[in-house]
Amino acid sequence: MSKLSDVLAAAKAEDRAALIGYLPAGYPSVDGSIAALRAMIEGGVDIVEVGLPYSDPQMDGPVIQKAVQAALDAGVTTLDVLRVVEGAAATGAPTLVMSYWNPIERFGVDRFAAELSAAGGAGTILPDLIPEEADEWIAAADAHGLDRVFLVAQTSTSERIALTTDVCRGFVYAASLMGVTGTREAVSGSAKDLVARTREQTGLPVCVGLGVSNGVQAAEVAAFADGVIVGSAFVRRLIEAPDEAAGLAGVRALAEELAEAVRKGRR
């Protein structure tokens, strides 16, 4: 069992969904992002996703794009991302890297896996890597003991869900709605259906992301999913804060609200 599986299993034992939070590395600064990830964890997030800033983030909406572009403009590189992973993982929370594929390929697939593992990272979520293209990554992740989370979507057929869950390790990321990252007023009703369809194919935990931004939505999702993934809402707390301290307080407060919500979901 990996650290990631342990944390998900512990949440399950408490009869609640796990809370997973995303923030990009390097925003508002490299150290600032470590502090923000720690605030998130202190606020009650179980698992963190560290975003690797990329020039062409096709799955991301305007909020995350803005933060990521600022990080790139400040010169943040993959090496900084690994340092952020180290800073977050030192808390003991399982730390995943969320990245588009090209930066990893360019860094060196095996080198990235080795350095992520050395930094204490638990694994990766790679939104533009589908199982058919993932042989090299699967081998490298295996060699370095990393979990690998792939995505399923509402449009995925049962065949594709099976293909995807076969190569997942840790959990399965269910993209709850058709669209890019960002907060929504309502969580899509078909997320529940996607989780059910995914569970038909795998015993792995199924965590739901895209569009969850507040406690009400988190509780709603926690009622049927093994984990609730929140990204843009955290990033927005940092972007809209007047200063770094206020940003950290905002992140911590949101984590507390969401952590309480995932515990209410099944009551």
Next chain:
Amino acid sequence: MVGPRGKIGGRFMPEALMAALAELTEAYHKSKNDPEFQAELTHLLRSYANRPSLLSEAHRLSEHAGARILLKREDLNHTGSHKINNVLGQALLTKRMGKRRVIAETGAGQHGVASATAAALFDLECVVYMGEEDTERQALNVARMRMLGAEVVPVAAGSRTLKDAINEAIRDWVTNVEHTNYLFGTAAGPHPFPSMVRDFARIIGVEARAQILELTGALPDAVAACVGGGSNAIGAFHAFVPDEDVRLYGFEAGGSGLETGLHAASITGGALGVLHGARTYILQDEFGQTLPSHSISAGLDYPGVGPEHAYLHDTGRAVYEPVTDAEAMEAFRLLCRTEGIIPAIESAHAVAGALRIAPKLREELGREPVILVNLSGRGDKDMHTAAAYFSDEVALDKHSGTEA
């Protein structure tokens, strides 16, 4: 061959789009083998797009070049470029797939105008994403798209050019895939786009091959085309790929020169990587971040290239060379003055390339070579850029005159 070739090509896209890509692949394969679809497309190309396009003998340019230069006149197509071929094919597919909305990205606006045109013809809702910088340098085409009923969305993210317009179009597609088809403008992107766009553009080379055989009794010694994403070039090359004696030359946007870093030459100045859904040659830094591209031509200003070109390069079947902004603009003026044809600045890169390879080929063959140049589009949209470029040059001439 269809689909990815070894490590080149592939599908690096969100899972949410896999169903749409599968649906599109199926529709494209069906249409390829459906005589009714092909007949409908051929009819459209003839009765609407003005095909076959002419093959013009460029007498005065030939004298200049020391080679017999034949121009494939894609500039005479409806909407003024080769883009209409691809778009009519994809719009017809959209109808068959029962979708009612199309999205497109555009750099110079040629593909946007073609998409808006086809959408009007087929009664489809049309949204065109265009980098903010491009909407400024191609204002005329923005006006044309809007006149045709399309919504033009300026994209302010990233480098504010074609690359970012593609990202935004992909985001739209992920969100609206149920009723929306993505009319991809070039032979890049995830499978099946590179093969599909190639197949809709291949009529350029098929026609040119027949026309040149009829005119000269032989195949050309070389085919020259400009390469950004590479749709006109793959269209011109494809029918000649099996003709081993025909040399294929792709001319990339060398911008201010490869050594300056300000260029859009993905093959000659880039490295293999993944961008916009495919593994191909891209401009990137040591951490895999896409580098900004630069070209005087908005249509070539793209940091990637279609995977089929990456494959032709890797196998040595085609040769790719950069042509600088200055060389392209010199050729632009030359074609205007010798043939009375104002080319797109994209196409001027191919003309410049032909002028460069002519003496080499003459020496190698021991006779006057015959070069087919794909004139992919007309230059109306570029008049503003050209006028500014040449007036700057005049100003510089004057300046250096006073210095001397």
